[in-house]
Amino acid sequence: MGKIWRISGPVVIAEDMRGSQVYEVVDVGEARLSGEIIGLEGDKAVIQVYEDTVGLRVGEPVAGTGEILMVELGPGMVGNIYDGVQRSLVTMKEDIGDFLIRGTRTAALDREKKWPFTPSVKAGDKVYEGDIIGTVPETGLIDHKIMVPIGMEGIISEIYDGDFTIKEPVAIIENNGKRIEIPMMQQWPARKPRVYKRRFDPVDLLVTGTRIIDYLFPLALGGKAAIPGGFGTGKTVNLQQMARWSQTHLNIYVGCGERGNEMADVLHSFKQLKDPVTGRLLQEKEIFIANTSNMPVVAREISIFIGITMAEYFRDMGYDVLLVADSTSRWAEAMREIGARLEETPGEEGFPTYLGSRLSTFYERSGRVECIGNPSRMGSATVIGSVSPPGADFSEPVTQATLRIIDALYSLDVALANKRHFPTINWLQSYSLYADSVDKWWNKISDDYSSIRNEALTLLQKEAELEEIVRLVGPEALPEDDKLLLLAARIIREDYLMQSAYHPVDTYTDPERNHKMLTTIMKFYHMGKELAESGMLVSEINSLKVLQKISRMKDIPNEEFDQYVSELWTEIDKSTLYQEGGM
Amino acid sequence: MEALQLFTRQTKAIAVARRSLLVIESIPGIRYNEIVDVELGTGEVRTGQVIEVGKLTTVVQVFGGVSEVDLLNSKVRYKGETLKLPVSPDILGRIFDGSGNPIDGGPSIVSDDYLDINGIPANPASRMPPAEFIETGISAIDGLNVLVRGQKLPIFSGSGLPHNKIAAQILRQASLKGKSEEFAIVFGAVGVSYDDASYFISNLEETGALSRAVGFINTASSPVIERLSTPRLALTAAEYLAWELNMHVLVILTDITNYCDALRELAAMRGEIPSRRGYPGYMYTDLASLYERAGRISGREGSVTILPILTMPDDDITHPIPDLTGYITEGQIVLSRALERKRIYPPIDVFLSLSRMMKEGIGEGNTREDHNNAFMQSYAMYAEGSYLREISTVIGSEALSDRDKIYLDAANRFEQEFISQDEQERRTVEETLGIAWKLFSMLPIEDLKLIQREYINKYLPK
Ligand SMILES: Nc1ncnc2c1ncn2[C@@H]1O[C@H](COP(=O)(O)OP(=O)(O)OP(=O)(O)O)[C@@H](O)[C@H]1O
């Protein structure tokens, strides 16, 4: 048992700590605050404390637990809400009430609850690490696969069918005469990536339901992306939208150093909203980690790793998992604060010099993999992080370090936010390196995907150039074909790119509908070109009835949409006066 | 605010005095962050705080300017406590300084209930999303940037802009629509001029609201350290009223810029490595420890709504103070010098302002069914008109089409009739929406794309 030797903010140095190890979890002080050893020197241990250290005294006891910081993995995670060190906030609410009293011990997983376990192997089978030995229907949306822990193998000597707590053995494995009990719960060190067999390139579209993302800057299952943007540009709303509507099997929402009211909103809305595919409550496929900005700073750092460990664990069951982290800047700030307390030599803007490498240890844990173990299966973990650059200035260290790692960028734009153009994803600055790899996926819906996508992007680019001119000479002074281009671009922006997260229909657009919407607008543009060539003025084209129908397109309920669009196409085709052959 | 003291410990063993820091030989039992009295050689007593404590040495930061010679001859008394506020229902109607001592001539608060001024974070799982509309009577807020109970919504102002007037108007007028309940008011003045502080107090007195108000006042001439404790005292009082006495509390904190400057000053004295523009790297977290105390808690009657006021240095919204505030609060009300020049009161910049909790607080049952549509259409109309007004200054208004001219006109009338109102005028939300509808009737009806047909039939003036 050691003793507190020095206290400086969240960093505590303890003496008489010989025999401890780095990353060991310790109980600090009489209040038993939880902390983690981050350095050892002689008999002294440098500890980062996950709870407020105010009031601690030199000489108070520090007890090692002999364990490093582990994530508890097993049935009971889905639908749960955790703080930054995986204490269940639901349990804490029951145990200690509405306020987070320091030093509270709360397990991540319910130890009492019995879960129905159904074996999928039988006695006498030889099993290896990662093999699925049975399942537990955890929620209506997630079957929790129980896997042989990494590093273990042997012959199943016993396996049970029935209701068990997570600590009771559901199987016994024999290896070289040793009997190993396998309970449903496993543990894994948060900072260590979980193992898999092989990595594959992400090729399947992550369907988010947000049109500009899915069509123009698509993200692939297993990919990594970032959303930087100034305050109020829509980072949180975008991440929430993805965590709501993505076709992934499970989502992990990490609120890291952000707002309490926002978390409350997420928690409440996920209890009511339904999954678009299965119609079941979204809560049944969601894990929440809520370490709000007024909760201890140090826990922000580990919360992200706890989240990604959970993501990998479900990936290993063969699921597609999405992790969203809001905001990675608050995470980086936590590292900066610890670094300053340790008097490390700071890098840019005071951030630690290892900022970039720490960020990549997080993002690099995304991926599409062949999972370890039998039966053979693929799984993926997709990671999206928001970045909150001071003054919306993207040249700052966290944004820059992130850009070097990620493969898709959704760059949010303050100017668009001020115009209430949501989502504020800037179409000139955003990119996705997955656009080519998901081409095949899109081709299942239409061969035209990449040509329509390119045409739309080109139009928007040209619009930006023309806008400069308009500001000098006014819109009326432009030639007719430019006016038409501006009209088409405006339609794309207002009737396609703008998408309300709050409208019951508009909030989610499935890929087929997405494709049809943009195709419709491009069809209109081609028709407009024909009409303009035959002498019609753009001001006249602008008052065509079909335009009103195009602008309604967004809100048409899904059941009526196909009918609506086919009528619209007929109307567009009829509007053109050209004789035969068409375009 | 003398907390009960069982024993005090005292030492003269000061090893080093550097700027405002004392490095002292440690004595047993010192608590991290505890408050100390530093008695200077002259007998004068200053407040300090333990900012680092080790087995051998303790570092104390002394607040207020002192010379190193003074410090070396000082005595340090440990009080064994972090700052606490005694609370009881008697705090209503009272005014305190930034240490929690009464400054209104009244008696000290007698209570056994002392609350740590740093508060305890609410469990996110216990929070309830704020959703109840607060009618402020100001159109630019009630129509376009709705405030709800439990929200934190700052006013971003600039020097010389009428933020105090607006805040006072909100305090006078704020009510829950359709309910007679009144808000309890907590007022935290940080580093403000004496005039600004007394403006608010006399305002509360005049309207008779003082009896349901508590003030904590740290004027520009009072100690800098109290700039940090003042808002915490105010919020502690607010939490007490809300969570223990079930009251709905409206907290005004002004001026957060003075608060941040104090934070910067104290950090610089400690020799910390500064982040942007000299402000400490942890300013986001520090500000969050204030603002996040707003909210609602399920199963509890009360609420804490916070309206912080800050002046943006150089009117620069990217300055760390408004920037970090905006990253924490649920929107912002931004004041515009351009509107002020046009003599529009309240000069609220509709484009830069935003209430992120608006959608929860409006619509049928809260305000009126057409509110969201009317909001979006007003916004679009004003945005288009303003854009045309801007380009017409370059290309001349003759170059605009007839349709464009209507929009330009609508934007001007929007400023004159919708945004602008009298300081004493209290509009109901129906009146506010009525003005919007009157302006919509200027536009071609097919341009009202953002409004459902049925509302057009129902509300558009014939
Ligand atoms: N897709 C959307 N549809 C409608 N409104 C949106 C959308 N995205 C954002 N908004 C609006 O913008 C506001 C701010 O969005 P959000 O809270 O996501 O910003 P943020 O980037 O997370 O800001 P911060 O960095 O301060 O947390 C929302 O409250 C909402 O009013």
Ligand SMILES: [Mg+2]
């Ligand atoms: Mg956000």
